[in-house]
Amino acid sequence: MQTLLVYATFENEEQAGKIARILLEKRLIACANIFPPHQSLYEWQGEIKNEKETAALFKTTSENFEALRETILKHHSYECPCIMAWGIQHGHPPFLQWIKEQTDIEK
Numbered sequence: 001m002q003t004l005l006v007y008a009t010f011e012n013e014e015q016a017g018k019i020a021r022i023l024l025e026k027r028l029i030a031c032a033n034i035f036p037p038h039q040s041l042y043e044w045q046g047e048i049k050n051e052k053e054t055a056a057l058f059k060t061t062s063e064n065f066e067a068l069r070e071t072i073l074k075h076h077s078y079e080c081p082c083i084m085a086w087g088i089q090h091g092h093p094p095f096l097q098w099i100k101e102q103t104d105i106e107k
Contacts, residue, residue, distance in 0.1 A: 003088040003096050004065060006058040011077050013037065016054045019075050028068045029058040030102035059099045062087070 006029075010016035013034060020032035037052040060068055069083050088096065 001100065002062040003091065003099050004060050004062055004085045005088060006060055006065070006068060006083065006085045007055065008058070008072060008084075009040065009053045009055050009082040011053065013054045015075075015077060016056045019072055020056060020058070022075060023058065023068060023071060026067070026071065027103055027105050028064045028071060029060045030099040031059050033057045061100060061103050064103050064105070 008016075010019065013036075016032075016034045020029070020034060023029040023032065033056060035055045035057075037054050040049070040051050040053045042049050058068065065085055072081060072083055
């Protein structure tokens with residue numbers, strides 16, 4: 001089981017907080033860091049967009065990623081939301097252990 005850091009963007013802070021709470025209640029994440037709205041520039045369907053979005057970082061495990069992704073997709077307003085994960089190579093061992101304990105769905 002690998003510890004993951006998942007990055008996702010949301011329409012606003014309210015949506016990010018609502019989805020983070022659902023993920024916590026399902027024990028799919030140990031915690032969420034939700035950042036203030038920021039500017040996002042991107043091309044979507046042939047048009048350049050300049051929007052405000054809210055980003056979040058979720059701490060989880062590789063075992064929970066698919067359920068986490070499906071939960072975000074179920075509650076997200078975007079047609080194609082940004083959901084990306086990175087494996088954690090190094091970290092403070094007690095903190096990494098805490099993530100594993102908090103995301104143990106069988107608890």
